[in-house]
Amino acid sequence: MQNRILSVDIFRGMTIVLMILVNTPGTWSAVYAPFLHAEWHGYTPTDLVFPFFLFIVGTSITFSYKSRTATAATYKKISVRTLKLIALGLFLGAFTLSFPFIKDFADIRFPGVLQRIGVVYFFAAILFLNVNWKTLIGIAIALSLGYWLLMVLVPVNGIESTLERAPNNLANWVDVKIFGSHNYKADYDPEGLLSTIPSIVSALFGIFTGLILLSRQDKKATILMGIGGSMLIVGHLWGWVFPINKALWTSSFVLVTGGWANLILALIYYLTDVRNIEFGSVFRYAGANAIVLYFLSSFISKLMGMIQIGETSLHGWLFGTIYANDYMSLQLSSLLYGLTVVAFYMLLAYVLYKRKIFIKV
Incomplete structure (x- = not known):
């Protein structure tokens, strides 16, 4: 353990x-x-970092709530932690050196890294407490496919949707409608509202990996490597029609980054847990x-x-x-x-x- x-x-x-x-x-x-970061479509090693963290959020959830005790106290703990993360993120975005040390309201960015971590943690933890792993897989598939269909089929202002930058990008259109000018940039926000939906799947993938690590399966590292390799292949194939894109957090991006996360964690697990190498x-x-x-x-x-x-x-x-x-x-x-x-x-x-x-x- x-x-x-x-x-x-x-x-x-x-x-x-x-x-x-x-x-x-x-x-x-x-x-x-x-x-x-990649200019738009595609990915670099830097683009793997944030999804890796969300993946680990999911893995940690399985360790923290493995007893699956869905009590009022547990829900309170989850909610309080979520609010703390969101508050810290908003503070980072709003702080300035000038008194009263808060930016003008119009200049504050609402989305952010810590805000996304908080929201993803909340939904992933609640789902883990209330449904079994088979249902979680179904939810992950539904969210991934649903986001893809939303992004490619829903028109924006009567114009066919696109996966390029604004103006007719659905994710950006939603962010502008909800947050107004409180976004990272006028044409996209990498932690926007709509793209938070597939980012929850990044944490769900971490939950699946955590369940494998907690199981009595033999050759866990081999299983994780097989899963990781398969996710990479499927993600890159899907990328032909739904491009791998961190700013939009596309479903193909979720699969590819989840694949790399499994491969790297499998290697660490093999070195530390199987081979007992100080690493x-x-x-x-x-x-x-x-x-x-x-x-x-x-x-x-x-x-x-x-x-x-x-x-x-x-x-x-x-x-x-x-x-x-x-x-x-x-x-x-x-x-x-x-x-x-x-x-x-x-x-x-x-x-x-x-x-x-x-x-x-």
């Missing part, structure tokens, strides 16, 4: 470390391609306080971008003074800055872990 939890903690830690790395380059004007403890520390590390890294990064030093920000001053130089490419300098940030938060995670401080959001 301990090794099983270790495997998931390592994967969660690796995911949060990558989230911090891709979110904090020295400069966005010089970033290696693998650390950038990835440094990531385990980060995995134990993943949400806290993500929130702190996002908040501090935002602060450093707001604090002015001369004509630049604290972030820009540190990067320009310490990292940017003539004998190194700007891309490498930018990456080294990001790695320094990651090292700081991994050290913080280590200290918290050794002092047995586990902050649950």
Whole structure:
């Protein structure tokens, strides 16, 4: 049991470390391609990070609620955690240095990473508590197919729907109608309302994997690899008609990212649980306080971008003074800055872990 939890903690830690790395380059004007999101259709390693985290949310749900005790106290716990995550996300989007430290209402973005994690956690946990795994599979299929049909068949303002950017993109149209100007950009929001539906499936895939890890099946790593490989194949085939796209969180994207998540977790599980190889403890520390590390890294990064030093920000001053130089490419300098940030938060995670401080959001 301990090794099983270790495997998931390592994967969660690796995911949060990558989230911090891709979110904090020295400069966005010089970033290696693998650390950038795809322009639109397709995917890069960076596009795998957020769905991996939602996948782990689902896997963790199976561990937290494996007794399936659907009581009022359990529902309260789920609801409170959901509201905390949404509140933290809204705070990140609304905070500013100027008194009263909240942006003008018109400038606040409503969707966000933590908000999506909260919503996905809520629905995935409620479903897990109330239906069996066969019904969950049916729900996952229905949500995936239903989202596909919505996106390709429902016209927007009397115009045939498209999977390109606005104006006649159904996901963007819904976001504009619901949130108005409170979106990431005028033509799309990567954490928008409609695309949250298939993101719930990312967590359901994590639940299925968690059930396998909790089962008495032999060769669990082999089973997960087989499932992961199959999901990759089906996802890429589906991508021919429903393109793999993170911004829209298309159903093919859900399958492909779920496939990679299963393959990587299977490898970690094999190394730690089957072969008993000491592996990835440094990531385990980060995995134990993943949400806290993500929130702190996002908040501090935002602060450093707001604090002015001369004509630049604290972030820009540190990067320009310490990292940017003539004998190194700007891309490498930018990456080294990001790695320094990651090292700081991994050290913080280590200290918290050794002092047995586990902050649950």
